[in-house]
Amino acid sequence: MGEQSQQTAPIQYDYTVAKMFLVSTILFGIIGMGIGVFIAFELAFPELNNLFGEFGTFSRLRPIHTNGVAFGFTLSGIFATWYYVGQRVLKVSMAESKFLMTVGKLHFWLYFITILLAVVTLLSGLTTSKEYAELEWPLDILVVGFMVLWGISIFGLIGIRRERTLYISIWYYIAAFVAISMLYVFNNMELPTYFVTGMGSIMHSVSWYAGTNDALVQWWYGHNAVAFVFTTPIIAIIYYFLPKESGQAVYSYKLSLLSFWGLMFVYLWAGGHHLIYSTVPDWMQTMGSVFSVVLILPSWGSAINMLLTMKGEWNQLQSNPLIKFMVLASTFYMLSTLEGPIQAIKSVNALAHFTDWIPGHVHDGTLGWVGFMIIAGIYHMTPRVFKKEIYSKKLIEIQFWLQTTGIVLYFSSMWIAGITQGMMWRAVDEYGNLSYSFIDTVEVLHPYYTMRAIGGAFYLVGLFIWAYNIYKTFKCGRELSDKEINVNASPMAS
Amino acid sequence: MDIGQLQAYAYFFFTLLLVFLLYSYIFHLYISERRGTKDYEKYGKLALDDEISSEPLEKNSERVVEK
Numbered sequence: 001m002g003e004q005s006q007q008t009a010p011i012q013y014d015y016t017v018a019k020m021f022l023v024s025t026i027l028f029g030i031i032g033m034g035i036g037v038f039i040a041f042e043l044a045f046p047e048l049n050n051l052f053g054e055f056g057t058f059s060r061l062r063p064i065h066t067n068g069v070a071f072g073f074t075l076s077g078i079f080a081t082w083y084y085v086g087q088r089v090l091k092v093s094m095a096e097s098k099f100l101m102t103v104g105k106l107h108f109w110l111y112f113i114t115i116l117l118a119v120v121t122l123l124s125g126l127t128t129s130k131e132y133a134e135l136e137w138p139l140d141i142l143v144v145g146f147m148v149l150w151g152i153s154i155f156g157l158i159g160i161r162r163e164r165t166l167y168i169s170i171w172y173y174i175a176a177f178v179a180i181s182m183l184y185v186f187n188n189m190e191l192p193t194y195f196v197t198g199m200g201s202i203m204h205s206v207s208w209y210a211g212t213n214d215a216l217v218q219w220w221y222g223h224n225a226v227a228f229v230f231t232t233p234i235i236a237i238i239y240y241f242l243p244k245e246s247g248q249a250v251y252s253y254k255l256s257l258l259s260f261w262g263l264m265f266v267y268l269w270a271g272g273h274h275l276i277y278s279t280v281p282d283w284m285q286t287m288g289s290v291f292s293v294v295l296i297l298p299s300w301g302s303a304i305n306m307l308l309t310m311k312g313e314w315n316q317l318q319s320n321p322l323i324k325f326m327v328l329a330s331t332f333y334m335l336s337t338l339e340g341p342i343q344a345i346k347s348v349n350a351l352a353h354f355t356d357w358i359p360g361h362v363h364d365g366t367l368g369w370v371g372f373m374i375i376a377g378i379y380h381m382t383p384r385v386f387k388k389e390i391y392s393k394k395l396i397e398i399q400f401w402l403q404t405t406g407i408v409l410y411f412s413s414m415w416i417a418g419i420t421q422g423m424m425w426r427a428v429d430e431y432g433n434l435s436y437s438f439i440d441t442v443e444v445l446h447p448y449y450t451m452r453a454i455g456g457a458f459y460l461v462g463l464f465i466w467a468y469n470i471y472k473t474f475k476c477g478r479e480l481s482d483k484e485i486n487v488n489a490s491p492m493a494s
Numbered sequence: 495m496d497i498g499q500l501q502a503y504a505y506f507f508f509t510l511l512l513v514f515l516l517y518s519y520i521f522h523l524y525i526s527e528r529r530g531t532k533d534y535e536k537y538g539k540l541a542l543d544d545e546i547s548s549e550p551l552e553k554n555s556e557r558v559v560e561k
Contacts (some may be wrong), residue, residue: 010546012546029549088546089541090551091546092546093543093546133495161557162554163552163553164555165537167540200521239541243542244541244544247542248539249539250541252535253534253535253538254527254534254535258523261519283501
């Protein structure tokens, strides 16, 4: 078959699936981060653990927070932007293929059901106990199902594209798809015990790997979940939305290609830094450290490329709140990709490992980089998919400052808490006895834990403002003509 | 040659190889532009000019559409 002839009615992009994922991004964002804030308060005020019996304990809720934000909020945001960006840069509409439209809808519903089941099963205490891979085997099969559907959607859309060259964002989405699929399958190789022993729970399984091997596979997966859920697809998002919103082409396309291959090559080897001073071979620990430090180069390559894209147009930072979100996102990306390698250096790791500096690091990446990019991307999409003007620019500004303050409170308190904790654990008196007991550190950390919880609450309030603003846009935003939509800066009412 | 020595040679060899590959790729990107065989920077426009009605930068001649 050749080029399809133009129908009488002009073809338009079809955002049906993008809209579905847009809603789930907001929904899972609120659930995942709401629980995050609650458990942060639990750490500061432990009596909160008793509020809802077994269902309210930190240990029960923490996996729902991590899975909720990584696989609920972030994956939804990635899928929402894929079904938007994919069509636009390939210049092909989902409406042109009934097959792809069906796959897209199936993808959404299977994904949505899986995440809801994840919440239910984790709340019931059904877990494999592998960090970020807690879902039990029936859910893992569902995850594979929706990932396959996403793959069909990506390559299907590429197959019918009008634009020959794949824009850099598409490469990053492909990398996310390939890597997440591979990592997820390998780390979740597990044996459902019921089918072997004929007893116990049908939901229970054990990992195929044991001991140190299990730890190695787990952190090969765990760290690359950061790479291919929190980094690669978010770079895909910024490479589209920042140039589009600012009207500036990416500063250096060549640098984007070089950073892409650099990131792909280096990231997969860095997971060993999670196992420094553990039972894995020493050379693997060193390799994890070295590759983590090298990782600064491709990470900063992308981040600097983004900041330089704004060259000569920095005035937009003042006038457009979405540019604020995206520029700060790339700045937080730079911060966390410098902080990560520092923590991976063996001598620093000796102090930092198991302390609160680690969640501090994770959250300046996730809240500042991932969260801000998804928020900005969804804001940019909103007037285009609903054909309505964004309800309030002022609310976006308030959200931006509230959330930025929240992030600063979060990571600064965790820096102080983490280093205090690490120093106290190591402190010894002149006889070599430990100077502090564990509870001493807990008491000292109380104010920082409170500060962190308040920071998280600020961010969550910002998320509600975001949800409200988008809801109001959908409900009562001013209708836009095609001419008003086809502009770079997102139309928004003051 | 013991294993330690072998590792050291392998380490040195791979470092050189990877540095060579990295710089070759950068060289390839720049030389293709200078020779005019490729203009990478024009692809930056793909994000800006992305209406379905706008002319593709490079038309996909093998486009297959499911009816």
